[in-house]
Amino acid sequence: EMQVQRVVLNSRPGKNGAPVPENFRLEEITLAPDLKDGEVLVRTLYLSVDPYMRCRMNEDTGADYLTPWQISKCVDGGGVGVIDSSRCNNFAAGDVVISFNWPWQTHAVMTGSDLQKVDPQLVDGHLSYFLGAVGITGLTALLGIREKGHITKGANHTMVVSGAAGACGSIAGQIGRLDGCVRVVGICGSDQKCKAIVEDLGFSTAINYHLEDVPTKLKESCPDGIDVYFDNVGGAISDAVIAQMNNGSHIILCGQISQYNKDVPYPPPLSEETQKNLQSKNITRERFTVLNYMSKADAALCELSQWIKSGRIKVLETVVNGIENMGDAFCSMMKGGNIGKQIIKISH
Numbered sequence: 001e002m003q004v005q006r007v008v009l010n011s012r013p014g015k016n017g018a019p020v021p022e023n024f025r026l027e028e029i030t031l032a033p034d035l036k037d038g039e040v041l042v043r044t045l046y047l048s049v050d051p052y053m054r055c056r057m058n059e060d061t062g063a064d065y066l067t068p069w070q071i072s073k074c075v076d077g078g079g080v081g082v083i084d085s086s087r088c089n090n091f092a093a094g095d096v097v098i099s100f101n102w103p104w105q106t107h108a109v110m111t112g113s114d115l116q117k118v119d120p121q122l123v124d125g126h127l128s129y130f131l132g133a134v135g136i137t138g139l140t141a142l143l144g145i146r147e148k149g150h151i152t153k154g155a156n157h158t159m160v161v162s163g164a165a166g167a168c169g170s171i172a173g174q175i176g177r178l179d180g181c182v183r184v185v186g187i188c189g190s191d192q193k194c195k196a197i198v199e200d201l202g203f204s205t206a207i208n209y210h211l212e213d214v215p216t217k218l219k220e221s222c223p224d225g226i227d228v229y230f231d232n233v234g235g236a237i238s239d240a241v242i243a244q245m246n247n248g249s250h251i252i253l254c255g256q257i258s259q260y261n262k263d264v265p266y267p268p269p270l271s272e273e274t275q276k277n278l279q280s281k282n283i284t285r286e287r288f289t290v291l292n293y294m295s296k297a298d299a300a301l302c303e304l305s306q307w308i309k310s311g312r313i314k315v316l317e318t319v320v321n322g323i324e325n326m327g328d329a330f331c332s333m334m335k336g337g338n339i340g341k342q343i344i345k346i347s348h
């Protein structure tokens, strides 16, 4: 028997309104690790908090691939850990494994079929990268750009990224440059973030949407208009970007975080003016869901790994320690408290 800590859903924020740390509760439980056939005991190393989790806090998530979290039940999401003991043929003690449905728990008994073994060499031992740059967020950036971005080398494309200092955005901007855009402009929420994406990640320009006039700054920084827009946020920022997009340009509809605390469907409806802009300029805006492209994941993860190992892509992370801080870290990320991927370190 062992004492473990876990996080359960304490209350729902309601469809309208920001989540608060009190929506989560820490508990201590006793784990009896007698494994059944096919089960493993895992020790949690890192957990991920992600914007889609806001939808899982609602009774009705609004997306068929997302199940709601249940009150007083253990919360789950992306996680990475190590096998302590195994009764599953595919795993041995010491293996590093990941899952989309990792319980927010310091140790857990899991079914082998819910886990995927990963090679620590892919991330040079930075195991948290499996939750970000060499995981779902990196894949979202790379496959989103390749499937929906239509970047052409030599065509002098200008790319704009919203949520540019976040997990997906920070990688997307760097890939835009590597794939041949001549200009990559990032929009994000603080001067510290603006400085980081320009000085550390090589964005051409950064716009702080809290302090600066986005249309004016876009005009200045995109003199040839906008050819590719990697949209993480939606709302007024996206309306301003779309107003300056070129004929026949492309939007990668990655996410709409500015609308997640509102009771609207996904993707949220556009204003009439923005819809008209899309139609009259023949701009594509197809919904992108990375889970629909997982057949391309292995090759894409190799590409991301090589870019990171060679230093051509830099990885930014905001790491918080301790399972007791899961709720704080999630709510902070939803308000822009993170630079790069928000990670919670659970154990060494």
Ligand SMILES: NC(=O)C1=CN([C@@H]2O[C@H](COP(=O)(O)OP(=O)(O)OC[C@H]3O[C@@H](n4cnc5c(N)ncnc54)[C@H](OP(=O)(O)O)[C@@H]3O)[C@@H](O)[C@H]2O)C=CC1
Pocket: 050, 051, 052, 136, 137, 140, 163, 164, 165, 166, 167, 168, 169, 187, 188, 189, 190, 193, 232, 233, 237, 253, 254, 255, 256, 257, 258, 259, 288, 289, 290, 291, 333, 334, 335, 336, 337, 338, 340, 341, 342
């Ligand atoms: N389509 C897909 O398959 C996937 C989509 N996504 C989507 O990608 C987006 C980014 O996710 P991820 O990289 O994990 O998260 P981030 O690391 O980007 O964190 C979220 C960021 O959103 C920004 N933000 C919060 N509220 C607002 C607002 N009202 N207006 C503008 N920006 C806001 C904050 O940065 P700031 O300080 O700049 O405001 C915050 O740091 C999300 O929309 C998510 O849903 C993610 C994974 C897969």
Ligand SMILES: CCCCCC(=O)/C=C/[C@@H]1[C@@H](C/C=C\CCCC(=O)O)[C@@H](O)C[C@H]1O
Pocket: 051, 052, 055, 062, 063, 065, 066, 067, 068, 100, 101, 136, 254, 255, 256, 266, 289, 290, 291
């Ligand atoms: C519906 C609003 C959010 C849309 C954009 C977004 O952020 C999508 C994210 C998904 C996310 C799904 C993760 C796990 C699915 C299993 C969870 C469960 O219900 O058991 C990501 O990991 C892939 C994106 O497509």
